[in-house]
Amino acid sequence: MPRTLKVAAAQLGPNHLTTPREEIISRMIKLLQSASNLGAQTVLFPETALTNFFPRYLIASQTELDAFFEHGDSLPTSPNTKPLFDEAQKLGVDISVGFAERDKDGKGWNTQIYYSAKKGEVIAKYRKVHLPGTKEPFENPDAINQLEKRYFEPGNLGFKAFRTPDLIPGAAKKGSEVKEHGKGDPIMGMLICNDRRWAEGWRCYGLQGVEVVMCGYNTTGYAPDLWGARKPMTPEEAEVDAVFHHKLVMQANSYMNSCFSISAAKAGLEDGKFDLIGGSCITDPEGHIVAEAKGKGDEIVFAEIDLEECRQGKEMVSAQA
Numbered sequence: 258m259p260r261t262l263k264v265a266a267a268q269l270g271p272n273h274l275t276t277p278r279e280e281i282i283s284r285m286i287k288l289l290q291s292a293s294n295l296g297a298q299t300v301l302f303p304e305t306a307l308t309n310f311f312p313r314y315l316i317a318s319q320t321e322l323d324a325f326f327e328h329g330d331s332l333p334t335s336p337n338t339k340p341l342f343d344e345a346q347k348l349g350v351d352i353s354v355g356f357a358e359r360d361k362d363g364k365g366w367n368t369q370i371y372y373s374a375k376k377g378e379v380i381a382k383y384r385k386v387h388l389p390g391t392k393e394p395f396e397n398p399d400a401i402n403q404l405e406k407r408y409f410e411p412g413n414l415g416f417k418a419f420r421t422p423d424l425i426p427g428a429a430k431k432g433s434e435v436k437e438h439g440k441g442d443p444i445m446g447m448l449i450c451n452d453r454r455w456a457e458g459w460r461c462y463g464l465q466g467v468e469v470v471m472c473g474y475n476t477t478g479y480a481p482d483l484w485g486a487r488k489p490m491t492p493e494e495a496e497v498d499a500v501f502h503h504k505l506v507m508q509a510n511s512y513m514n515s516c517f518s519i520s521a522a523k524a525g526l527e528d529g530k531f532d533l534i535g536g537s538c539i540t541d542p543e544g545h546i547v548a549e550a551k552g553k554g555d556e557i558v559f560a561e562i563d564l565e566e567c568r569q570g571k572e573m574v575s576a577q578a
């Protein structure tokens with residue numbers, strides 16, 4: 258029996274320092290509506306979807322910095338973001354959104370949440386573990402900074418897979434008669450950007466039977482100070498290489514963990530100077546890309562996937578090994 262799920266990555270074009278939050282939310286709502294028109298049941302938005310990728314800047318003023326953050330648990334009701342969650346509920350489409358979270362103790366986190374439209378609540382939260390970059394800006398005034406270690410704590414929620422209810426009709430529930438694996442609600446996991454390059458997050462999810470890994474990202478196309486001494490490359494060559502590595506890890510880890518993956522970029526030239534790669538894609542458990550973004554602007558990447566395809570690699574092959 259197929260377990261079909263219609264999924265989408267909502268790639269965002271650049272958000273600038275000067276882009277009003279309402280404008281970003283309204284673009285996200287348009288993308289959500291387009292995905293819903295295609296039949297999507299769940300839509301992934303990128304890392305720090307609600308703002309530009311502000312860790313590029315050294316921000317001294319606490320008030321200025323706070324403007325980039327939201328309080329995690331209140332996202333569906335905060336005036337800044339409520340319209341997006343209301344639309345998701347109206348359309349009956351789940352969403353996963355990346356944003357900068359300020360917790361009640363004042364700590365900052367690079368966070369992704371999963372909102373179930375039918376339940377009308379956030380059912381899972383993930384905080385980025387692998388924070389790239391530095392605490393202090395580079396000495397080179399022309400370097401592209403990534404001050405994530407300055408603004409965020411390393412994620413403290415682990416890699417907890419979760420089930421997404423009400424997406425597959427007739428899915429077996431806990432305690433039901435059906436005892437076979439792979440008949441229940443979809444099992445999902447979240448990663449944020451740099452996390453996708455390290456095996457342990459994927460493996461933790463894989464060992465929990467994950468069927469779909471969602472990963473939002475902001476990946477700079479050219480940042481020699483940040484990425485260290487590789488062979489010299491032009492910005493164009495570096496961007497091709499960055500897209501190659503992005504797809505390499507999405508494809509290889511989907512294959513190794515026999516799961517689908519969805520990745521959503523914030524792409525294009527942010528603030529007129531920080532070029533982010535595109536390459537949002539949906540990958541199957543055999544490691545093949547089944548859908549991918551064509552450009553670097555706002556774009557929906559959509560696929561109908563059959564979670565049954567995860568079974569072969571999870572059961573047959575390992576059972577014989």
Ligand code: CDV
Nearest residue numbers: 389403450451475476477
């Ligand atoms: N936002 C990120 O985590 N970006 C990193 C860059 C700095 C390498 C990435 O892994 O794409």
